[in-house]
Amino acid sequence: MRIKFIRTIYIIIIATGFIIQLSSCSTYDIKTLTPQEEVAGLTKLNEITKGDYTFYVFKKDTGSLKVGYNEVYIQLKNNTTGKYIENANLSWKPLMHMSSMSHACPYSAISKVDGANSLYKGYFIFIMASDATDYWEVTYNYTNGTDTIAKVSDKPTVKAASGKIRYQSFKGTDNTSYFLALVGPTVPKVGTNDITAYLYKKVDMYTFIPVENYTVEIDPRMPDMDNHTSPNNVNLTYDATAKIYKGKLNLSMTGYWKINLIVKDANGTVLKGDAITGTTTASSIYFELEF
């Protein structure tokens, strides 16, 4: 009798716990993130107000914008209603003003972040650092059809890349200027990593376009350990849906890795880079990872 009573109480406690968990779970699922919650973990770079609108500019990691790949996020608020615009048609344009000339850099369009209400994202691949006389200007544009509703600009600091190399610019054997930026892995792990990169070419000072159907061959090596490599790597090829180069990078142990690169065009012609063979221990273009 007593055992049965205890067992009943026990079942009630378990069941209650289960129901509470179930209800809190479903509450969480239908909860809409506030604009403030959507930018949690991002670093605010600037907020620029013009007329009724404020543009909020964020980046993914801490610190300044830098030469190479930068993931940038935008929110746009209507200051009259206090509401964030959820279906804005946004565009941007980077331009570097230098003493004797000006030029742009590779950059993406702006798109809504998946599942977000107020947050938009895109990227810049800055090709030069700013300084006292040469500066970047980014213009942000909110349009409706052909009408400009709000247009603002800022002059962000762009620092030289520091630390491990994740960006390469080079002149190809076809005499074209290329810009290759590592996107991931951001946190490498032992074993197979997804490796992703953007590859752009310069058409003129103001026009940089992504190149498709090239190959970025990878040969990861540990220079501090007899330059050994790792098995089962997959070269990067263009994913037309995601519009990015994707491959598989096998980092068989922790430490310093040099990811030697060879970029080939759609015909398989080498544009830049060297095979690791004989006395050649590194390619002229590479990325670095250490973990």
Ligand SMILES: [Cu+2]
């Ligand atoms: Cu410049």
